[in-house]
Amino acid sequence: MTTNGALATAALAIEPRPSRARQSSLVWALTATHFVSRAGGVARSFLVLYLTQERDLSPATAGAVVAAVGVGDIGSQLLGGWLADRIGRRHTMLVGFLGTAIALIALGSAETMPGICAAAVGVGLMxxxxxxxxxxxxxxxxxxxxxxxxGLLFWAANLGFTVSTVAAGVLVRQGYGILFWINAAASVLAALIVWRHVPETRPSTPEATRRALLPVLLRDPLMLVMAAIHVVYFTLFLQAFSTLPLLMAGDGHGPGTFGAVLALNGIVIVVVQPIAVRLLDGRDTASVLAVSMLLVGIGGGLGAVAHSGTGHAGAILVWTLGQIGVSVKFGATFADLAPADLRGRYMGVAATTWSLGAVLGPLLGTALLEHAGRTALWAACSAIGLALFAAQRAIAPALRTTTTN
Structure with missing residues (x-):
């Protein structure tokens, strides 16, 4: 056995095993925090409108502020994973939720551009x-x-997102300021749920056996390949929020139609996700991921060639089915790859693939659409879906070995 394997085995040997009842209570508490934080996340959805209409910033400047939030997002994934392994899961979540409340209030109160940008980075980071x-x-x-x-966490987050988009549209009639306060209050409520119902679960790893992330990660080719695949996948996935609204606007569809298409995505997730968890649990991970990523590519390609509202709805349905398949396996797959003493940091790396995709997707997709047109976008989405399918099938034997041990 290798030194790394021995260390991981030692960490697992002293890892506490909670009872089934405690596990269930913990999962539902986490589900509640995900729902509350997402349902209360009303400020971010209207941040661009707040900055341009209430703060009188130009669209380009408002975009820079939103990008500052994105920069904080990328840092938060790695910082969250590191803190989870250093100070514990519970304490890190408390820092994040309470820090979010403070950063949101600061963002809603900031008067100067340096203050707004600093608060925006803080919001993303927390x-x-x-x-x-x-x-x-x-x-x-x-x-x-x-x-x-x-699966429950993903379902709760999407249900919360659906609630927040509806609630924000109603609440904004009372002014943008109330959005920041409600968002901050939701973060405090999530922190209270953690404080009351989420115990510390970090494995007890002796100080002498603690390892740095980078040396282990560089000797883990499967993790590196999986991370690279998911960066490409999320770059493709984010076309639904970057190029799709432009495509639909070019076809003469207004914001209401785009909102209805996105609502279809949320409804399908809320209805189908619990069923998909039961159907896909125990299925071959590599096969589920390969087919799901292919579906997202097909859905993105269909969205580029569709013109009617019905056509775009059909494309988003295919795209959503692929999204659900990836989401069911995403967390568990990376959890299986993670050594016990580095779980927080490995999950941070996994989450960073989303953040990188959120940056690359809009940049690459809009540039391709502007300079090469929607036919090129259709070809690119379809080709990337096929490439992801092939890549996932290529690493299937190694992935099966890891996830069955």
Whole structure:
């Protein structure tokens, strides 16, 4: 056995195994925090409108502020994973939720551009800390419990997002300021749920056996390949939020139609996700990921060639089915790849693939659409979907070995 394997085995040997009742209570508490934080996340959806209409900033300047939030997002994934392994899962989530409340209030109160930008980075840095940390908590559960737990978290986050988009549209009639206060209050409520109902789950790893992330990661080619595949996947996936609205506007569809298409995405997730968790649990991980990524590519390609509202709705349906398949397996797969003593940081790296895709997707997709047209976008989405399918099938034997051990 290698030194790394011995260390991981030692960490697992002293890792506490919570009872089934405690596991269930923990999962539902995490589900509640995900729902509350997403349902209360009303400020970010209207940030561009707040900056341009109430602060009188130019669209380009408002875009720079939103980009500052994105920069914070990327940092939060790695910071969250590191803190989860250093100070514990529970403490990191408390820091994240309470820090989010403070940063949101600061952003809604800032008067100068340096203040607005600093607060925007703070919002991004704090608001996403819970993502890798929550994933690390689920990764601490026995392997057979992870798929169901990750599925519940994804379902709750999407249900919360659906609630927030509807609520924000109603609340904004009272002014933008109330959005920041409600968002901050939701973060405090999420922190209270963590404080009352989420115990510490970090494995007890002796100080002498603690390892740095980078040397282990560089000797883990499967993790590196999986991370690279998911960066490409999320770059493709984010076309639904970057190029699709432009395509639909070019076809003469207004914001209401685009909103209805996105609502269809949320409805399908809320209805189908629990069923998909039961159907896909125990299925071959590599096969599920390969087919799901292919569906997202096909859905993105269909969106580029569709012109009617019905056509775009059909494309988003195919895209959503692929999204659900990836989401069911995403967290559990990376949890299986993570050594026990590095789970927080591994899940942070996994979450960073989303953040990188969120930066690359809009940049590359809009540039391709502008300079080469929608036919090129259709070809690119379809080709990337096929490439992801092939890549996932290529690493299937190694992935099966890891996820069945």
């Amino acid at each position: 608001a996403e800390l819970f993502r890798p940390v929550g994933s690390a908590v689920v990764a601490d559960l026995p392997a057979q419990e992870r798929v169901r737990a990750f």
